[in-house]
Amino acid sequence: MTHAGPAIELDRAGRTFGDRVALRPLDLAIPPGEIFGLLGPNGSGKTTTLRILATLIRPTTGTARILGHDVVTAAMDVRRRVGVMPEKPSLYERLTVRDNLVFWADAHTLPDTRAAIASALAFVGLEARADDRVGQLSKGWRQRVALARAIVHRPRVLLLDEPSSGLDPSAAAAMERMIRALVADGATVLMNTHRLAEAERICDRVAILRHGELLELGTPRQLRARLLGNVVNVELAGPPTLPVRRAVEATPAISDVRWLPGGFACRLEDADRDTPALIAGLVHAEAQIVSVVQAGDLESAYLELMARTAREDELEAAA
Numbered sequence: 199m200t201h202a203g204p205a206i207e208l209d210r211a212g213r214t215f216g217d218r219v220a221l222r223p224l225d226l227a228i229p230p231g232e233i234f235g236l237l238g239p240n241g242s243g244k245t246t247t248l249r250i251l252a253t254l255i256r257p258t259t260g261t262a263r264i265l266g267h268d269v270v271t272a273a274m275d276v277r278r279r280v281g282v283m284p285e286k287p288s289l290y291e292r293l294t295v296r297d298n299l300v301f302w303a304d305a306h307t308l309p310d311t312r313a314a315i316a317s318a319l320a321f322v323g324l325e326a327r328a329d330d331r332v333g334q335l336s337k338g339w340r341q342r343v344a345l346a347r348a349i350v351h352r353p354r355v356l357l358l359d360e361p362s363s364g365l366d367p368s369a370a371a372a373m374e375r376m377i378r379a380l381v382a383d384g385a386t387v388l389m390n391t392h393r394l395a396e397a398e399r400i401c402d403r404v405a406i407l408r409h410g411e412l413l414e415l416g417t418p419r420q421l422r423a424r425l426l427g428n429v430v431n432v433e434l435a436g437p438p439t440l441p442v443r444r445a446v447e448a449t450p451a452i453s454d455v456r457w458l459p460g461g462f463a464c465r466l467e468d469a470d471r472d473t474p475a476l477i478a479g480l481v482h483a484e485a486q487i488v489s490v491v492q493a494g495d496l497e498s499a500y501l502e503l504m505a506r507t508a509r510e511d512e513l514e515a516a517a
């Protein structure tokens with residue numbers, strides 16, 4: 199039977215190691231088919247979250263579920279359903295790619311291990327390297343082995359800890375394509391990453407953690423708007439005419455209009471809500487619109503959030 203609720207669910211799940219709080223009680227619900235990105239500085243609790251979901255460590259508070267199965271009380275059910283790419287995939291360097299997968303596949307009793315391995319190798323494009331020792335492979339190919347290992351039992355949920363870390367741009371793009379293909383095939387993905395442009399491209403939603411605490415959660419677009427203040431840049435073919443200027447000034451919820459030789463920048467109360475009215479006004483005034491873009495990217499939003507929280511910390515320390 200398919201599970202109707204979230205594919206991945208944390209319910210006040212937290213983790214301490216002795217006195218150290220690695221993850222404060224966190225609520226998260228990731229629906230099936232989503233690619234969810236966990237972002238945050240080193241030591242912010244991303245790997246801890248993923249390890250709880252992968253049943254590698256237990257939460258010290260709260261609960262977590264994968265497709266409705268509790269990570270503590272139904273750990274075996276969870277393990278059958280998750281594919282994990284750990285932060286440091288420990289592969290057997292002296293074994294071939296194929297034998298690494300055989301070793302792993304044997305841990306899951308699969309109906310047809312050979313076929314499962316062949317299909318995982320084909321998916322990651324490793325067929326030609328199947329008989330090479332893992333120790334001889336470059337980082338990019340090892341990451342593919344780690345991904346093949348994570349998907350050999352065809353899990354519905356993938357937990358990927360920095361899947362493209364250390365990869366060159368083409369290898370990272372290939373990893374991105376493979377992640378998208380897995381989701382197109384019905385998987386749900388939770389991935390940790392420091393590559394914010396990648397997160398912006400492939401994640402439906404992201405969460406930003408800091409010191410084990412959830413600071414922000416939303417679509418990359420929502421985070422940009424929230425943290426960077428809904429600035430919209432409009433590029434026009436040629437200088438703005440008087441009717442165009444009037445139309446812009448008359449747009450509801452607009453402020454801080456800054457005219458530039460080839461267009462203008464402005465602030466909207468809510469960029470998602472107000473941009474259509476702005477564009478409609480521009481079209482009505484016969485503006486030659488070349489592009490309308492929300493300013494900033496997820497990386498700028500992230501850096502803004504980190505700068506703000508650092509300022510708050512300073513103020514607290516001074517108080």
Ligand SMILES: Nc1ncnc2c1ncn2[C@@H]1O[C@H](COP(=O)(O)OP(=O)(O)OP(=O)(O)O)[C@@H](O)[C@H]1O
Nearest residue numbers: 215218219220238239240241242243244245246247
């Ligand atoms: N087994 C452990 N024993 C003690 N402390 C731990 C353990 N695992 C993690 N921690 C601590 O928990 C905190 C969160 O670590 P975690 O590995 O989850 O961070 P992260 O966000 O994945 O960081 P990075 O971006 O560097 O991978 C850190 O302070 C870390 O030192």
Ligand SMILES: [Mg+2]
Nearest residue numbers: 244245285390
């Ligand atoms: Mg980590």
